Amino acid sequence: MASKEELIQRWDSFLQKIEVRFNESLGHAEEACHEQLVATTYEYDTVMRSWSGMKAQVHVLIEKIDEVWVGKVAPEMEVLGDFAQDEGNKAYDLSHKLLYFLEDFQRKLEGELSQKFYDHAIQVANKKASCSQCNADLEIKKDIFRAQYISCTFCNTVNTIAPETKFIKIGWGIVDHIAALKTTPQYKAMTAAEEAIRAYRGKAPESFWTDYYKVYNTYWSAYFTERMALNTDLKERYDSDMARKHKEFENFKEIQTK
Amino acid sequence: MSNPFKKITTNAETSKSAIHTRGQRTETSTSSESCKTCGAPRPKKTNLVTCDYCRQPFMAHVNFFKEDS
Numbered sequence: 304m305a306s307k308e309e310l311i312q313r314w315d316s317f318l319q320k321i322e323v324r325f326n327e328s329l330g331h332a333e334e335a336c337h338e339q340l341v342a343t344t345y346e347y348d349t350v351m352r353s354w355s356g357m358k359a360q361v362h363v364l365i366e367k368i369d370e371v372w373v374g375k376v377a378p379e380m381e382v383l384g385d386f387a388q389d390e391g392n393k394a395y396d397l398s399h400k401l402l403y404f405l406e407d408f409q410r411k412l413e414g415e416l417s418q419k420f421y422d423h424a425i426q427v428a429n430k431k432a433s434c435s436q437c438n439a440d441l442e443i444k445k446d447i448f449r450a451q452y453i454s455c456t457f458c459n460t461v462n463t464i465a466p467e468t469k470f471i472k473i474g475w476g477i478v479d480h481i482a483a484l485k486t487t488p489q490y491k492a493m494t495a496a497e498e499a500i501r502a503y504r505g506k507a508p509e510s511f512w513t514d515y516y517k518v519y520n521t522y523w524s525a526y527f528t529e530r531m532a533l534n535t536d537l538k539e540r541y542d543s544d545m546a547r548k549h550k551e552f553e554n555f556k557e558i559q560t561k
Numbered sequence: 562m563s564n565p566f567k568k569i570t571t572n573a574e575t576s577k578s579a580i581h582t583r584g585q586r587t588e589t590s591t592s593s594e595s596c597k598t599c600g601a602p603r604p605k606k607t608n609l610v611t612c613d614y615c616r617q618p619f620m621a622h623v624n625f626f627k628e629d630s
Contacts, residue, residue, distance in 0.1 A: 328565075335566040339574075348581055349573050356569040427589060435593045443589070444629055452628040454605045460593045461603040461628055468585040 307383050314376050314390055318397050321368055325401050328364065329408050332357040340416055345423045345469065347477070350416060358409070365401050368394050414484025417477045421533075424477075427470040436460040446535045448474025474534050482529035489522040505559050512556060523548045594619060 305313070332354065340350045372394040380387040428443040434455035441453050441462060448471050451464040483490070496515040500507040527544050531537045537544075564570075595602050596612035596619070607613040609626045620626060 331564050331566050335564045335570050338564075339570045343574060346577075346581070349577055352577070353566070353570045353573040356573065357566050360566075360569075430589060432589060432591050435591050441591065442630075447629055452609055452626070453630050454628050459605045461605060461609065463592050463594060465586060465590045465592075467587060467589050470589070 305379070307380075307386065310376070310380055310383065311386075311390060314380075314393070317371065317376075318368065318393060321364065322397065322401070325361065325364055325404075328357070328361050329405075332361070333408075333412060336412060336416060337419070340419055345420050347416065347420050347472065351413075354409075354412065358405070361405060365398055365405075368398050410483055410487070410490075413480040414487075417480035418484065421473055421477055421481060424467075424469040424473050427467050432462075432464055434458060434460055435462055444535075446533060448472075448478075448534060449536070474536070478530050478533040478537075481533060482526050485529050486522060486525045489518070489525045492518045493522040500559065505561075507559075516552060519548070519552055520545075 335357070336350050336354055339353055340347065343349050372391060377387055377391060380390055425445060428445045430443075432441040432443050433439065434441055434457070437455060437458040437460070439455055439457040441455065441464065443464060443466065444451055444453070448466075451466070453462050453464055454460070455462060493515075496511070496518045500511050500515055503511070523545060527537070527541050531541060593602065596615060596617050598617040599612060599615040601612055601614040603609055603619065604613050605628070609628060610620045610623055611618050
């Protein structure tokens with residue numbers, strides 16, 4: 304029968320291997336997604352379906368920590384003394400660490416893939432478009448992702464320009480992911496402040512809420528501003544978006560402090 | 562060493578639904594519309610939702626839409 308020290312060493316080594324495997328898997332996933340985006344001539348949705356499959360496998364790896372703890376390690380340790388609780392915490396800590404890391408990784412991956420897609424699809428706007436009446440050159444707007452209504456400067460005809468589907472797609476989620484990636488520091492500040500509040504389980508001091516609201520506002524304002532810079536149609540929505548976020552904050556505070 | 566996720570990427574490519582490619586535009590097109598009732602074109606700097614001459618609708622579900630330039 305293994306001693307306490309041997310069991311702990313074996314358990315630590317198992318957790319270490321899981322973490323190594325987790326990091327390797329994310330490395331492979333990143334490489335595979337970027338390669339597939341180019342290989343499929345920028346089929347973003349296909350790559351995202353692949354990522355879902357990869358993510359499911361990574362989740363299975365994370366779940367293995369609990370599975371092994373409950374099924375094998377805990378029963379063996381409990382026989383040898385009361386140190387199992389501390390060792391069990393290691394399983395909990397690592398699972399949470401990996402889940403948070405996975406969330407950050409996804410945010411970064413989606414942002415980088417979206418930027419790559421954007422750089423490719425925006426080239427559509429550089430292609431020549433001509434007035435349907437007099438054939439004069441028309442300039443496609445690079446920050447409007449729907450049918451565009453452009454007047455010809457020569458004959459005054461209002462042209463309807465229907466861009467390629469890939470170009471339109473930039474306005475559907477792609478700009479959101481790019482904005483999310485660009486505002487990562489503000490996002491991290493916001494989630495850290497939120498975590499600090501959650502740690503108090505509804506009893507956080509008011510100053511924590513003031514600090515949280517400040518970084519919350521900073522993040523959402525930066526995020527919506529980044530989106531607007533890429534898609535001018537979103538300018539009209541800025542005030543209502545911020546009002547919605549303010550309401551969500553109030554609801555969250557009410558739930559947490561009730 | 563080949564990427565262990567290769568099988569997943571291959572599956573995603575081979576099992577994609579036709580819904581992703583249906584109706585896809587691979588070319589940018591340009592057109593100009595004229596009113597189906599009176600034949601008038603859409604004048605510059607007007608509300609593009611209705612014909613500026615006979616008020617027949619060009620678009621549904623919106624009240625006002627201006628040109629992008």
